[in-house]
Amino acid sequence: MYLNCHTYYSLRYGTISPENLLDLAVRNNLHTIALTDINSTSACLDLVRLSLEKKIKPVLGVDFRDGVEQKFIVLAKNNAGFQKINTYLSTFLHDKTLKIPEQPKYINDTFVIYPFEKDKDYILKENEYLGIKPKDLNHLKFSKWNNSREKLVVLQTVSFQDKKDFNTHRLLRAIDNNTLLSKLPSSEQGAETDLLLSLSTLKLIYADYPELIKNTEKLLDNCTIDFDFSQKVPNNQKSYTNSENLDYRLLEKLTYEGLNYRYQNPDETIYNRIKKELDIVKQKGFVSYFLINWKILKYARSKGYFYVGRGSGANSIVAYLLRITDVDPVELDLYFERFINLYRKNPPDFDIDFSWTDRDDITQFIFKRFKNTALIAVYNTFKFRASVRELGKVFGLPKSEMDILTRGKYNFNTLDKLSQLVITYSKYIQGFPNYLGIHAGGILISEKPIHYYCATFFPPKGFATTQFDMVVAEDIGLYKFDILSQRGLGKIKDTVEIVNHNYPEKEAIDIHDIKRFKEDKQIKYLLKNAKAIGCFYVESPAMRMLLKKLQVDNYLGLVAASSVIRPGVAKSGMMREYILRYRYPERRKEAHPVLLNIMPETYGVMVYQEDVIKVAHYFGGLTLSEADMLRRGMSGKFRSRDEFLKVKQLFFDNCKKDSKPETLTSEIWRQIESFAGYAFAKGHSASYAVESYQSLFLKAYYPIEYMVATLNNGGGFYSVELYVHEARMHGAIIEAPCINTSYNQTIVRGKTIYLGYGFLQSFESNTIKKILLEREKNGLFKSLNNFIERVSISVEQISILIKINAFRFTGINKRELLWQAHLKISKVPLQEDRITLFKTERISYKTPELKSTELENAFDEFELLGFPLCNPFKLLTKPQYNNSRARHLPHYKNKTIAIEGYLVTTKRTSTSNSKTMYFGTFLDRDGDFIDTVHFPPAAIKYPFRGKGIYAIIGKVLEEFDCINIEVSSMHRLAIIEDPRYSDKPKSITT
Known part of the structure; x- marks a missing residue:
């Protein structure tokens, strides 16, 4: 009886999930239902799968609309018809310039239903019908179609379950139209009556038109859809060779x-x-x-x-x-x-x-x-905080109120009515599909x-x-x-190319010679000492510390570490246990004998996804198929499915039958549940370790080239500044962009690295293209004048080049160059240079003698690169006399120490009682790492205040050869006032 049902895959319109739509049908004793989402077939296969267990016959189709204006509904008589509907719909989805027409082209194996309009002339083909809504019945009495009832069917649209759903629909429409709810036109909304009514109610409404009921039932009876979800045979391309x-x-x-x-x-x-x-x-x-x-x-x-x-x-x-x-x-x-x-x-x-x-x-x-x-x-779904923002705009809330609601800093009962509605409906639409x-x-x-x-x-x-x-x-x-x-692969590829180009006399690198890399002593040294900045998957502070704790210097150890570092293993408490059993063989005796027997290689600790299958199979008595379903369910994609929940119950039931202690069963399940969704398959970890070895080889033997490739491939875990620092630690000389040497990307000449133009803030790609093209065509630039004559450039863009000292080859102070540039270049937007018969000479003005300092350069670099090229400790207002360095820390175990560090990165986390704490990573004056722990009291009292140098006081702790400072106090040190905006002369401290 229902030819026009929407789910919430009628994006920003429908409000019912496919499962809820079927439940509604069951509750109303329906045996057939037609899913016709608006310009979408997203939910079709899922509805067919779910309908098998609900014992509802599914009919599939599409509600073709121009915006919200319904043009026609097309239902598939069979799978061939469904394919043709998808092909037809796709023509409009592929080409946004095409509009849904008033009538579709003839599509075999389908039925078409037009919404009835009293003053419209319809010429219906054999497979076409008019859909009569309850509101149309009075008009139908006086229409010529009243005498052609064989072409009429019931058209009760279903978009909502109840009044709350209709309100939700209006909010979704307001979001879609980017308008206040109060200004949402009725033409952009569905009807409040678009509900699924009981069969008896529907028959009562159409009591005077029994033919419509009959026609509708007949139409639905003539539709059959069949998809096989048994997965006995894959549906991918069956043959590569056609045999x-x-x-x-x-x-x-x-x-x-x-x-x-x-x-x-x-x-x-x-x-x-x-x-x-x-x-x-x-x-x-x-x-x-x-x-x-x-x-x-x-x-x-x-x-x-x-x-x-x-x-x-x-x-x-x-x-x-x-x-x-x-x-x-x-x-x-x-x-x-x-x-x-x-x-x-x-x-x-x-x-x-x-x-x-x-x-x-x-x-x-x-x-x-x-x-x-x-x-x-x-399916990109509505997330709670983003929904609060969207609905806040719909209700007209000011930004300050929305900020409070998104941060969760409120008491729901004390909120005003609008704010309460925002929270209520944000929770309700959470998880709704928003866009594809x-x-x-x-x-x-x-x-x-x-x-x-x-x-x-x-x-x-x-x-x-x-x-x-x-x-x-x-x-x-x-x-x-x-x-x-x-x-990461871009880094490897680019490094190999740079090395082959810069050292043509050397034998080409075979980056796939993994067997040799596994035995390489320099790679073993980098791994064991966690000197892997820039290297794939092993450079983060957490991985750096884990490598130190495990003293990993071999491939198998790195494979295990790649999975141990995953959040679930740490959350379950098994990361620490693995480290203890790795380092202290006597600790391995504490493993449960069954688990140790299942996983001897990892000392009875679940490290890989395979371990979930093994434990579920051997410990929990599940079949391999059930165990794999359990592993998949842990990923979250299938966690809510009934089949997963049944397998979970079976795990507990089997353990109980086998007389395993309930506490042990619960503990093993806790470990499985806490990390299985995050752990890697062992093969996955092994693949990552191969790439880690490739990058470690390049870092070991070509560190400067590898850092250049890292910079050109978007860095990695850290900021650009740290990779520049790392290159410097390996003996590189870092140069700011140069007008005669640099390219868009960073390059290396010997041991000198020239940063690329692409790192300059607000420097336009168009300008870069013009500079490189001119330089390639007509050679190096001889002076600022020569550059201005050859490259069409604005004052703003040339100022960036001068400030970053890109014209330093001229030997002229950059303040003087800025004066010259402003005098010689108009602020009017420039057109490309045109070829003229006679070249006009630019007037040269005598500029005052001006000076710029190294300190001004540092602040220009701050502004244009985001970091200075000098040592940041030289920018402190007062020279510091603290001699503590990271290398000294092992001598001060369990003692309180004061040390200064330049902030690299922080990681926010929560304690077991949900209090906020941090881990910090700093560089000392020598450029070595300092790692800090900030427990909740210190984190609240001494917060991070952005980039800069911090004076840190804390206790030096060692665990498994890994040194940390437990911070008791911390404050950011002041840096020199920007001399570009100050009358007082300043110089860099030494």
Whole structure:
């Protein structure tokens, strides 16, 4: 009876989740319901999946609207009709200039319903009907259509559950229109009566028109939709070569060919592993998945692109031999069943990281090479704090009141009525989909056309994108190819290029020689002493400290550390326990015998995702399939699903049957629950460790070049300033941008680094292009005059260059240069220089003799780069005489010390009783790290006050060879007044 039902995937309009819509249908004794979201098929597959257990027959379609004006509804008679509806809708979603017409083109296997308008002439095709709303019944009596009732159907739209939902709808419409609720026009709203009524009520309303009821039922009876959610067979492209038998022979051939590249003397263990994996891959129907990944990466290698294959796919020797991953699963004893097993229903998943500069070309290649391809969407949902802002604007609240509400600093009962409404409805819409975005890297390559499953839209990325997310894709048996971007690979690639260019006489670096890197003594030294600033995944303060505590100097230790550092392991308390068992073998005896037997390599501590499967299987008595469902559920995507909750209960029930103590069962479950959603698969950690080794090798042997590449690839964990500092610590001379040497990016000449123009605040990319083009075309600039004659530039832009001392080659003081520039360049926006027959000479003015100081340079650098190029300690108002340094701290264990540090970064966290505390990272005068802990009392009394140098007093603590200062007091030291705005001459302190 319901041909026009909306969920909240009718974005910023509907208010009902797909599950709630079905529950409403069940409560009202309906057996069939038609989902027709506005210009969207996002919810369709999820509703079909849910309808199986609710025993409701689903009908799928689309409510085509121009804005909120309903043009027509199209229902699918079958799957073919649904595909055609998706294709038709996608034409409008791909091209925003196209408007939804008054009538659609004829679409086979569909029904079309037009909303009835009393004065409109309709010429209906065979598959077209008029939808009569309750409000239309009086007009119908006097309409010619009253005599053609065979073409009329009931049109009771369903958008809301109740009055609160209708109010929510109005708020969503106001947000969408960016207007005050009081100014929202009624034309932008649905009707308050757009509710799901009981069948008896609906029949009563249309009692005088029984034909309409009959027609509606008949139309719904003629619609059938069928999707298979059993996932017995993947729905991805089934064959790479158009023959599944040929696919398997090719996969087998490529696998054995890869032995020469990976192993010198493969043994029986390797051959047995290959055979086992190939058999399972074939049995599960994943042959084409491997071959498609192989083809993508073969293309990447042909273009010289760096990549890392990671995720649980690194557990596969076939993937290793096909060069999809660089992790040897035999060496690490990786658990292939974590990737693919006969019991696992969900599809496998390779995560392939590329340099951020290469990924778009890889994506373009995939779309050209494979048919039926699309990116995957993500549902960007309303978050509470953002909703408070949005609804605050809708209700007209001032910013100050919204700030109070978003910070949570209020007593709900004392708030005024509007503020209470903002909080109430912000909580209500929390989790509603707000708009569709793009998944970080997921791409679908389907056997059937993508429109068989949903419509696609065309975001700025320039590739067709599904209207559903990866969870729905997995439900229907479409597994994604993850093509991700990462700046760490950009650093590695750029460093290799810089080294090859700067040292052509040296043998080219083989960055894939991981076996050699694992034995390299310099890399072992960097790891053990945590000297890894700029290196992938091992540079953060937390990782730096963990490496020191574990004294890691080998690959396997780094693999474990990469997962131990994840937030869940720390939260469960098992990070500390792992460190204790790692360092003190006698401590390992305290592990539960069952857990120690399951995980001997990690001393009975859960470190990897595989450990969840093992513990759930061997300790909790779950099958491998149930254990994997538990692991997936921990990620949060499936946590609320009934199947996950049943598996959780089964874990406890099995432990109880096995007479395991309840306290032990609860403790093991707590550990599983606290970290499983954050822990890495072991293969994932191993892949990260490979990239860490590559970056550590470059840092060990080419530190200056590596820091330049780091700067050019957006840095890493820290700010630009720290990477400049790190380069200086390795002997680099740092130069500000120079008009005759610098480029947009940073470059290195010998040991001298010239910072790129791209680091200058407010310096326009257009100006950079003009400078580089002119310099390349006509040679170096000889003077300021020569530059002004050759480059069309504004006063504001040339002032930036002069202030950063880019004309220092002239030997003229920059204050004088600024005078000259202002006199010679008009403030009127400049046009490009035109070629003239005679060159007019610029008038030269005699400028007063002016001086600028090193201190002024430092403040110009502060303004334009964000940091000074001199030692920041030289900018203090008073020379400090504190001789304490980071290297002295081990001699002052458990003693209180005063020390000064330049703030690098802070990390805010909470204690077990939800009080705020901090960890701080500083540099001392020599440029070495000082690590601090700020417990709640000190954090409140002595807060961080932004960038600068701090006088720190605290107790020196050591734990596992890691030194920290527990801060008892701290204050920021004053720096010299900016001399550019002061009459008093100042000089840099020594």
